[in-house]
Amino acid sequence: MRINADIMAELKQAGENASEVLRVALTRLRGRIALVSSFGAESAVMLALAAEIDPAVPVLFLETGQHFPETLAYRQELARVLGLRDVRDLHPAPGQIERRDPEGQLWAFDPDACCALRKVEPLDEAMIPFDAWITGRKRTQAATRQGLPVVEDAPGGRIKINPLISWTPRELDAEMTRRNLPRHPLTLRGYPSIGCAPCTRPVAEGEDPRQGRWAGQAKTECGIHVRKAS
Numbered sequence: 712m713r714i715n716a717d718i719m720a721e722l723k724q725a726g727e728n729a730s731e732v733l734r735v736a737l738t739r740l741r742g743r744i745a746l747v748s749s750f751g752a753e754s755a756v757m758l759a760l761a762a763e764i765d766p767a768v769p770v771l772f773l774e775t776g777q778h779f780p781e782t783l784a785y786r787q788e789l790a791r792v793l794g795l796r797d798v799r800d801l802h803p804a805p806g807q808i809e810r811r812d813p814e815g816q817l818w819a820f821d822p823d824a825c826c827a828l829r830k831v832e833p834l835d836e837a838m839i840p841f842d843a844w845i846t847g848r849k850r851t852q853a854a855t856r857q858g859l860p861v862v863e864d865a866p867g868g869r870i871k872i873n874p875l876i877s878w879t880p881r882e883l884d885a886e887m888t889r890r891n892l893p894r895h896p897l898t899l900r901g902y903p904s905i906g907c908a909p910c911t912r913p914v915a916e917g918e919d920p921r922q923g924r925w926a927g928q929a930k931t932e933c934g935i936h937v938r939k940a941s
C-alpha cells in the first residue's frame with residue numbers, strides 16, 4: 712500500500728460525498744494522483760468538480776485512435792471550458808499498432824487484445840509515476856459495478872478512487888444542467904454510454920445504457936478495471 716493510514720482515514724471520513732472525496736484526494740495526494748477520463752457522456756461532472764479543486768490535476772485520456780470525432784472535439788471543448796491544464800492523450804507504444812493491428816480491425820475479432828493494446832498497456836505505462844487514480848465509475852452503470860466502494864485497492868499497491876460511485880444518471884443530468892456544462896453531442900443521438908466508435912452503438916428507449924457497448928459480445932469492460940490488486 713503506497714498511501715498512508717492518515718490519508719486513507721480522511722478518504723473514509725469523506726464517505727460518499729463526491730466533492731469532499733475529491734478535495735481530500737486532490738489536495739492530500741497532489742502530484743501523486745491522476746484522473747482517468749473517457750470524455751464520454753457522463754464525464755463532465757467529475758471533471759468540473761476536480762477542476763474546481765485543482766485544474767492542474769493530470770487527466771489521462773486513452774487516445775485509442777478509434778474514437779468518434781465528436782469525442783475528440785468534446786475532449787478539447789471540456790478541457791477549455793473547465794480550464795483543465797494537463798490533459799494527456801495516451802497512445803499505444805511506438806510500433807505496437809503496426810505490429811499487432813496493422814489493419815486496424817483487431818476490435819472485430821479479438822476485442823480483448825485490442826483493448827489491451829490501446830487501453831490497458833498505455834494506462835499501465837502512464838500510471839507508473841502515480842500512486843492513485845480517480846475514475847468516473849458509478850454503481851448504476853452495470854451489474855458488475857453494483858458492489859463498488861468509493862476507495863478500492865488497485866494493482867501495484869495503488870488505490871482507485873470512485874467519487875461519483877453512488878450518483879444516479881438523474882443526479883448527474885441535474886448537475887450538468889445546474890452547472891451549464893457542455894453535453895457530449897452523441898448523447899442527443901441515442902448514445903448514453905460512449906466508447907470507441909467500432910464498439911459502441913446507440914441504445915433504444917428503456918435499454919440498459921451499457922448494452923450499447925460491445926453489443927452482441929460477452930465483453931462488458933475494456934479491461935482497465937478488471938485486474939485485481941496485487
Ligand code: SF4
Nearest residue numbers: 818822825826907910
Ligand atoms: S473499445 Fe473496441 S476499438 Fe476501443 S480499444 Fe477496445 S476493442 Fe479496441
